[in-house]
Amino acid sequence: MPEGHTLHRLAGALHHAFVGRQALVTSPQGRFVEGAALLNGRVVEGADAFGKHLFVHFAGEQVLNVHLGLIGSFDVLPHIGALPAPVGAVRVRMVNEQMYADLRGATLVQVISPEQVEATIARLGPDPLRVGTPGNDPERSLARLARTSRTVAECLMDQSIIAGVGNVYRAEVLFRHRIDPFVPGNKVKKKSWLAMWDDLVALLPYGVAFGQILTLDSQLEVAREALDGRDPAAYDPSWGGIMPGESGGFVRGDAARGVRFERDYYVYKRDGQPCLVCGSRIRTQLLAGRNLFWCGRCQRRH
């Protein structure tokens, strides 16, 4: 699941569930005992994300930094009555009076300083979900792009060029702009790259709001209707499901109002099936260790 939208949504959920209160932090699985001890009992000051990195800020300049990798998950849930026993390999569990959060399978879990947070962000390219953040300028990614002969498909997955894009958004945004995935970065037209950036800036907030990668225009249209005119980018990603209410108890915070979509894309995992635009077979190929999907007929632009 985890591309940038997942982490930003998760940051919002954790923020909403834990901010301003003490959290008990443990490692039921036992592989993060020392880190958990550093955080246990501290007040949570907030949570945010940059690219695929998640940061949970605790009092005393202690920051929990998580990267979910390919298979990680971080469930944020209410506990009514007894706290459920951990299921599976729960590396980190955060608990307050109402909510708990279980982290499993993350590729990176560490406690770092605010300075180290800045250093981590400095290593990342601009994040389409961070427009407005100082220094988060697509021109920076353009400069990197112009200096490499690696394919544009590889560049889109390079977190130091652009942060937050994963294998699904990469394949889909290339298709949406009819870009040949194998064009070298330094041969991609500025206009094409910036058009993809603008598209990601528009698309990713729908991923955050609905908790799903939405790239089909038909689905996005339904998503816009579900938001009833509200801008998904302006929507507080605090989201989701059941959350603590202002005056005790719980409220439903889901801006998407429970709307769910079929997992359906233009090209991702559609190899062998007809292109939704031209009907030719969608192709797939391993590129730098990841499966790339594209339409050989539609995607010829630079």
Next chain:
DNA sequence: ACAGTATGGAGAT
């Protein structure tokens, strides 16, 4: 019971 797969990334070769 095991093999294979997955929306990720680091480090060695």
Next chain:
DNA sequence: TCTCCCTACTGTG
């Protein structure tokens, strides 16, 4: 370009 790590779930025997 390979190898490994992280976990849950699916398919095969």
